[in-house]
Amino acid sequence: METPKDQHSDFNEQVSSPSFTHSPVMVDEVLSYVSIAPKGLVVDVTVGLGGHSSAILESIEGSKLLGMDRDLRALEIAESRLSQQFAGRYRLALARFSDLTAEVNRLEGEDFIADGPRVSAVFADLGVSSMQFDDPERGFSIRSDGPLDMRMGPTTSNLTAGEIVNRASFDELVSLFQTQDEPHAKRIAGSIVRSRPIETTFQLAELVEKAVPFHFRKGHIHPATRIFQALRIEVNDEANELDSLLSQALDLVMPGGVIVVLSYHSGEDRVVKDRFLEASTGGCRCPKALGCVCGAISRGAVLTRGAKLPKKTETETNIRSRSARLRAFQISGGE
Numbered sequence: 001m002e003t004p005k006d007q008h009s010d011f012n013e014q015v016s017s018p019s020f021t022h023s024p025v026m027v028d029e030v031l032s033y034v035s036i037a038p039k040g041l042v043v044d045v046t047v048g049l050g051g052h053s054s055a056i057l058e059s060i061e062g063s064k065l066l067g068m069d070r071d072l073r074a075l076e077i078a079e080s081r082l083s084q085q086f087a088g089r090y091r092l093a094l095a096r097f098s099d100l101t102a103e104v105n106r107l108e109g110e111d112f113i114a115d116g117p118r119v120s121a122v123f124a125d126l127g128v129s130s131m132q133f134d135d136p137e138r139g140f141s142i143r144s145d146g147p148l149d150m151r152m153g154p155t156t157s158n159l160t161a162g163e164i165v166n167r168a169s170f171d172e173l174v175s176l177f178q179t180q181d182e183p184h185a186k187r188i189a190g191s192i193v194r195s196r197p198i199e200t201t202f203q204l205a206e207l208v209e210k211a212v213p214f215h216f217r218k219g220h221i222h223p224a225t226r227i228f229q230a231l232r233i234e235v236n237d238e239a240n241e242l243d244s245l246l247s248q249a250l251d252l253v254m255p256g257g258v259i260v261v262l263s264y265h266s267g268e269d270r271v272v273k274d275r276f277l278e279a280s281t282g283g284c285r286c287p288k289a290l291g292c293v294c295g296a297i298s299r300g301a302v303l304t305r306g307a308k309l310p311k312k313t314e315t316e317t318n319i320r321s322r323s324a325r326l327r328a329f330q331i332s333g334g335e
């Protein structure tokens with residue numbers, strides 16, 4: 001996948017006022033962690049429609065922010081939202097998680113951060129935004145018909161869900177679906193291979209529904225949910241992106257600074273939990289009773305014992321928050 005060339009472009013082209021809404025999840029909890037970081041640059045690597053970014057800029061006085069997203073349309077909306085209130089306090093970049101360090105380094109010498117790009121916090125709100133999910137043309141939703149696309153960054157990547165569905169071998173499809181613990185991976189993969197070409201989300205959803213045993217068709221989640229999730233994760237290389245994000249953030253954030261991650265499915269949450277735990281122990285596995293004899297060096301402390309969940313009042317009003325899990329880590333050192 002090529003790296004976009006126009007990062008830090010101004011996104012100042014005329015954008016009609018956002019027609020999509022996206023209520024940012026667990027905003028108070030996110031702010032409570034980001035605000036303990038020392039003064040520096042906050043990087044929101046999932047600026048999306050600018051909900052969390054505007055809350056950070058509004059509530060942390062004098063804060064400066066770099067907002068990244070791989071979706072140009074999201075950046076246009078974020079720009080139209082942030083420019084009205086926070087001009088001069090933020091930059092936006094069309095970039096992926098794996099570009100984090102490069103994007104921060106590109107700010108060197110920019111007036112808007114007088115003392116250099118010292119990163120005080122990295123925040124990530126994983127997954128797709130409502131804008132992406134609700135637009136049938138993006139192909140993320142089982143419930144609206146559209147092309148099998150699922151690219152979060154259609155201007156920066158070529159692989160679509162349709163290409164995987166129509167070109168992958170039976171075995172490749174089975175192992176992809178099994179990454180999401182799909183119990184009927186073989187039946188579904190077989191049905192896909194026999195029915196190709198498959199062009200639309202409705203075609204795929206219907207085919208999966210027919211492929212699973214009858215009593216699985218009427219559960220509270222659609223039988224194609226795991227299949228759509230597996231395809232989306234593959235199309236957007238989400239596992240590698242998250243891994244790269246966490247590695248880079250742990251190296252980049254200044255002493256006393258924080259990394260805050262909101263995830264929405266158990267696979268992602270497990271990765272974040274394990275990486276934070278490993279960073280806090282430095283990878284030490286010495287028996288507790290003996291104390292550490294391996295010389296491992298802790299990189300900081302996990303701030304969230306168990307993932308933090310949204311309040312009931314939030315889950316009642318914001319459906320997307322229901323599966324949210326927040327984890328935070330603080331780099332050691334600082335005042």
Ligand SMILES: C[S@@+](CC[C@H](N)C(=O)[O-])C[C@H]1O[C@@H](n2cnc3c(N)ncnc32)[C@H](O)[C@@H]1O
Pocket residue numbers: 022023024025045046047048049050051052053068069070071074095096097098125126127128129130152153241242
């Ligand atoms: C849940 S939305 C963020 C919503 C945002 N917090 C708000 O309040 O509006 C996630 C965003 O992250 C972006 N994204 C997901 N994975 C990414 C990646 N690897 N690199 C860059 N952006 C990514 C998506 O394009 C999407 O716009």
